[in-house]
């Protein structure tokens with residue numbers, strides 16, 4: 001019954017709802033403590049009177065009930081609440097009415113409300129020993145599972161940091177809504193991720209469901225938690241929790257006098273001694289209130305607040321204390337393992353109460369002291385890394401010496417390798433974080449230009465107070481990524497500028513020029529390293545390369561293999577002239593294939609550019625190549641021509657022969673489509689199987705089906721007895737060359753497409769599918785795009801099937817420079833096979849051929865040469881007189897006028913602008929971004945320089 005003298009205490013607990021399972025125990029402990037105090041005479045003779053409100057796990061209801069307790073019931077203080085959400089909802093009410101809440105639960109920290117005393121542990125008191133202990137005992141991979149609200153998410157950030165700073169990692173994370181009972185998805189994820197430890201921040205009855213389903217899934221790894229206590233274990237049946245771990249200041253199993261009293265009173269009152277840490281927090285909370293009230297003459301919030309500071313208490317867990325600087329408690333730290341009885345066997349405990357560190361910045365200082373050891377490399381490890389990066393460090397050091405700032409080079413994992421400062425600055429020693437060996441990716445480092453560049457692989461800048469680390473707050477930090485091949489991160493160049501050291505306007509330009517400088521350094525170092533490596537590899541493997549191999553850098557020979565040495569010895573000047581010519585001609589970075597006569601021997605030279613290097617492979621073509629007869633298997637190298645564009649098609653044909661995809665050859669009539677198809681087949685893996693060529697344009701519509709797919713006995717009148725296989729079957733295992741594919745009737749295109757998709761044919765009149773394995777090389781002189789788009793005479797789906805690899809042949813009028821070689825090839829063949837006296841062609845006749853436009857391409861040229869050869873009969877020369885009149889009367893074009901192709905022009909422009917861009921960059925670095933001085937140096941106006949810088953994107 002209420003008495004005027006009673007001191008009312010408001011109790012805000014969820015007696016129902018999802019967190020009821022935990023909060024009911026806290027509620028009962030609170031009542032028990034109140035009863036204990038009242039039994040001992042109360043506070044200066046006054047009873048404590050509990051006024052209870054069930055907030056039913058509803059934060060809005062919590063706020064309403066808090067206001068009701070304060071305003072209507074006029075309670076002196078409040079105790080209770082479990083979830084952070086409800087606490088945060090109630091805080092404005094506490095502040096409005098200036099009333100204290102004793103919050104009896106662990107929480108995530110990062111909050112200091114003048115009206116709250118936090119009686120449970122903050123993360124450092126549970127985790128700082130627990131995480132390293134788990135890592136040592138079970139392993140480094142953690143999976144985090146939690147209820148989706150503030151405490152679990154925030155706590156998991158602490159866990160994440162701690163795990164990482166002890167060399168571990170998080171392999172998965174899952175949050176489920178409060179009250180969830182289904183955990184099949186996270187359990188599947190855990191099975192897949194195979195962590196060493198599953199860390200749970202689940203609360204309420206979700207804990208029970210999760211532990212049960214986890215045990216049923218048979219995963220052998222321990223669950224660790226900072227929440228799951230004796231109450232939950234009892235509720236789920238201890239069998240589901242045996243072997244799992246929790247860290248708390250208090251366990252039921254602690255042997256202290258105060259715990260003995262607490263447990264026996266609890267058992268007497270409630271018939272059970274299942275007590276958890278949060279229950280002890282609530283119990284302690286009431287004793288702290290009582291202690292503070294005893295110190296106050298008149299009970300007021302301000303007096304209680306003052307009285308509480310530094311107050312100590314002999315609690316069931318041992319001695320505890322309210323911190324003098326904040327409203328948190330010094331608590332013990334223990335790790336317990338669940339046993340069969342549902343109790344915790346204590347496997348580790350702290351020597352005494354541990355200071356609460358509720359805020360991150362303090363945690364940082366703490367962690368820096370205790371965990372920095374894990375983030376500093378040993379002397380040997382560091383030296384090894386420094387050696388790896390030595391050339392790059394030296395290069396960057398010398399390239400940046402003009403800047404009067406502090407620089408640091410980090411490897412790709414954020415290890416600080418070396419710190420140095422530019423001209424007139426030797427200020428690097430004072431900052432402890434700039435000591436080589438510190439790992440800047442450690443969570444301790446949080447936000448800085450360097451850490452952002454390490455994680456984002458891009459330039460980053462952080463100003464003064466934006467840094468989390470106080471030591472860096474006087475600086476502006478810049479991180480410039482050092483990128484290697486394929487944009488991989490090699491490391492970061494960090495710059496530390498005092499805040500007044502550079503004006504805002506120049507920062508952008510400084511970052512850009514520094515970025516380019518770093519890029520240049522990487523390129524140079526790469527080349528030096530590559531060259532050394534190449535020399536080594538070349539020496540090792542060159543003995544296996546039968547061809548001559550030369551490596552050139554900027555036109556200078558760096559390396560020759562033994563075959564190349566012999567070749568140079570044999571043809572000295574001629575080889576060197578050709579090589580130097582080739583090395584300058586491949587400035588535009590394209591591969592090039594040329595054929596050259598060196599002292600009457602024909603060679604094929606392939607140039608492969610790679611940055612500043614040129615690899616030149618030289619192979620002698622045997623004289624047989626020139627007189628290849630049809631009886632011999634035609635190979636790609638037998639196709640005559642040295643024209644630059646033509647050789648590109650040869651290169652494509654080589655690539656096509658090495659893969660098994662369909663090929664489409666496009667070219668005017670007589671350009672050599674069929675010989676390309678044959679040569680590709682003869683050099684492909686199908687070379688020992690048939691090459692079947694058919695001309696789709698020349699077949700009758702009626703017979704084409706039967707011709708291609710074969711027919712069965714009696715399929716049509718006149719069909720051969722026993723049936724006949726078609727071309728597809730005949731070509732099985734080999735290549736089918738479909739010439740003039742553009743002339744194939746539409747309905748047949750559909751059948752062909754089906755055959756290509758299903759890889760089987762059905763003979764005409766038959767039903768049985770016959771599997772086929774045929775590579776198609778199709779050719780056409782039509783523009784298939786036009787046939788598809790404008791005429792509808794070719795199916796686009798068939799086109800895309802055939803068009804996997806396209807080779808477009810150059811018409812002879814666009815490779816007139818090949819005419820002499822072709823003519824000599826045809827004459828040589830005729831000299832050997834015709835039985836007539838051997839002949840040559842006069843220069844005049846050849847010049848005549850060069851003036852003609854060759855609508856019939858190589859076939860026409862071949863016919864003209866053959867005709868002239870036979871007309872010349874017994875003479876030894878083919879002269880203008882033997883050429884057909886339409887050729888000798890052709891006026892032709894002026895050969896001396898060499899036009900520069902569009903392509904060459906484009907390449908030239910590109911090269912010159914690349915040169916200009918790098919010159920401007922160097923100049924900017926030299927003048928430290930001073931546009932006026934750079935413009936003066938160039939003798940151009942500032943406006944012109946600005947325009948150029950914008951054009952090259954050197955400024956925004």
Ligand SMILES: Nc1ncnc2c1ncn2[C@@H]1O[C@H](COP(=O)(O)OP(=O)(O)OP(=O)(O)O)[C@@H](O)[C@H]1O
Pocket residue numbers: 638639640641667668669670671672673674675676739781858859862
């Ligand atoms: N580069 C070449 N070297 C040697 N001979 C060639 C070359 N190009 C074409 N020929 C010869 O020219 C003739 C025509 O070649 P091919 O039949 O391969 O041309 P095509 O493009 O398939 O012609 P069409 O479209 O009329 O079928 C053949 O006798 C072939 O040997």
